[in-house]
Amino acid sequence: MRLDELARVIGPSATDGDLTREIEGLCYDSRQVGSGGLFFALRGVAIDGHDFIGAARERGAVAVVLEDPKRAPAGMTWLQVDDARLAMSRAAAAFYGNPTDGIPVVGITGTNGKTTTTYLMEAIMGRAGMPAAVLGTVSYRFGSRVIPAPHTTPESVDLQRIIREFADLGARGVVMEVSSHALEQHRVDGCRFDVGVFSNLTRDHLDYHLDMESYFASKARLFTELLAADAVKPRRAAVINIDDPYGVRLAASAVAPVISYGLSAAAAVRAVDVGFTVDGIAGTLVTPEGTQPFRSQLLGRFNLYNILAAVAAGVALDIPLADIVAALGGSVSVPGRLERVENDRKVTVLVDYAHTGDALENVLATVSEFARGRIITVFGCGGDRDRGKRPVMGEIAGRYSDLTIVTSDNPRTEEPGAIIAEVLAGLRGAGVREFAPEELGTAGEKGFTSLVSRRDAIRLAIRAARPGDIVLLAGKGHEDYQIIGTVKHHFDDREEAAAALGDRE
Incomplete structure (x- = not known):
């Protein structure tokens, strides 16, 4: 694509x-620049892309988009913009032929529930004859093509390239998780969304956003800016959970027509006569398109909200209610979301991604509804992330669990013991007894302990479990790694639990 064509989109x-000159590719990492590339000098928290313009030029970049033209090497073509990330997002969409223009695109944002809702939407859209690509925390995938997901929402160049690839493979829709980071950094500004979904907002990522209002403002961009109707997509919809106070605020400011969901009578899409069992959820859907009974194999009240979000998004896409209900009744398995680890010990072992206070409380409240024995919870908190949620999660675990083992999550560059100490402060506040690891479960009373090694913590939980107990391994879910220092090591809670269950010693 010629640079002057991209310039018209960017508006330098x-x-x-x-x-x-012809541009052969777009790049934001100087190490990945190829011949004929256009390099975007992005400013980050720790790294300034202007420092790598020279390196990009040496590797073949023929032009650069930058914010400070004084940093451009002499003799190199440059375009000055106020926001290089926004320019990159617009350029990426144009370079890859605006792949979201001709297919329905559903963007899902919020603190909790995004991944499960994408899987539900995939099933609903597939049932309606529009097979959808799914991009999110677990992976970016369509059909047999699966791309690892280093971020919930990719950088704009990668995002547009991946959507173009999936569309060429036959995707007739896109469902994506849209993170607050992606909205703040304009990664999705080149996408034309048909439906935006807001699930909820609870404490998370405050190491980045600093406060809840800034966090909310990032999420709100999808509804207050990116859902504005245009000539390409004149009909759009905002699907919003109005049981959440932030959702109520958002519904009042959305630029697209709102389809509300929730359990309150004011919601346009809601559920009545709902029952929760160990086998799933059943009830009756009430929607603008009619009323119909439904069933799902998903567990718990928080998953009912995910179901309602997907139903409302399906209604927004004009998918018949019968197809929506049929899709809900099918098998929807979400990796690392209350995922069972099968065993013959009559112990229910569940792996879940819950890594915020709200998510952990939702999962433990759900487990409590069908628990017949004790609840044994293993969890930790990530390093170099919001420290404020650590004692909060400790208190929640102590309140719901019979036995709690606090361990490492992804400690990153923090000292694992220091992270654990901040979590333990919340557990001590819950008024439960502290045990040494070897004492856990022997005294017949609620209690907690800690182990730095996550592998040892999982093995301790399995050893302590009796038939009828539930062991919840929380925080990492689908992740198959653990970051210690700056090194990523292979580690999968599901594999570790299976190995511990197979150990008969």
Whole structure:
């Protein structure tokens, strides 16, 4: 694509050099630049892309989009913009032929429930004859093509390239998790969404956003800016959980028509006569398109909200209610979301991604509804992330669990013992007894302990479990790694639990 064509999309405030040259690729990492590339000098928290313009040029970049033209090497074509990330998002969409223009795109944001809702939407859209690509925390995938997901929402260049690839493979829709980071950094500004979904907002990522209002403002962009109707997609919808106080605020400011969901009578999409069992959820859907009974194999009240979000999004896409209900009744397995580890010990072992206070409380409240024995919870908190949620999660675990083992999550560059100590402060506040690891479960009373090694913590939980107990391994879910220092090691809670269950010693 010619640089002057991209320039019309980007709208630079100033340029210098030859804009007629052909651009062979877009790049934001100087190590990945190829011949004929256009390099975007992005400013980050720790790294400034302007420092790598020279390296990008050496590797074949023929032009650069930058914010500070004084940093451009002499003789190199440059385009100056106010926001290089926004320019990159717009350029990426144009470079890859605007792949979201001709297919329905559903973007799901919120603190909890995004991944499960994408899987439900995939099933609903597939049932309606529009097979959808799914991009999110677990992976980016369509059909047999699966791409590992380093971020919930990819950088804009990667995002547009992946959607183009999936569309060429036959995807007739896209369902994506849209993170607050992605919205803040304009990664999805080149996408044309048909439906935006807001699940909820609870404490998370405050190491990045600093406070809840900034966090909310990032999420709100999807509904207050990116859902604005245009000539390409004149009909759009905002699907919003109005049982959440932030959802109520969002519904009042959305630029697209709102389809509300929730359990309150004011919600346009809601459920009545609902029952929760160890086998799933059953009830009756009430929607603008009619009323119909439904069943799902998903567990718990928080998953009912995910179901309602998907139903409302399906209604927004004009999918018949019969197809929606049929899809809900099928097998929807979400990796690392209350995922069972099968065994012959008559112990229910569940792996879940819950890594915030709200998510952990939702999962433990759900487990409590069908628990017949004790609840044994293993969890930790990530390093180099929001420290404020650590004692909160400790208190929640102590309140719901019979036995709690606090361990490492992804400690990153923090000292694992220091992270654990901050979690234990919340557990001590819950008024339960502290045990040494070897004492756990022997005294017949509620209690907690800690082990730095996550492998040892999982093995201790399995050893302590009796028939009828539930062991919840929380925090890492589908992840198959553990980050210690700056090194990523292979580690999968499901594999570790299976190995511990197979150990008869």
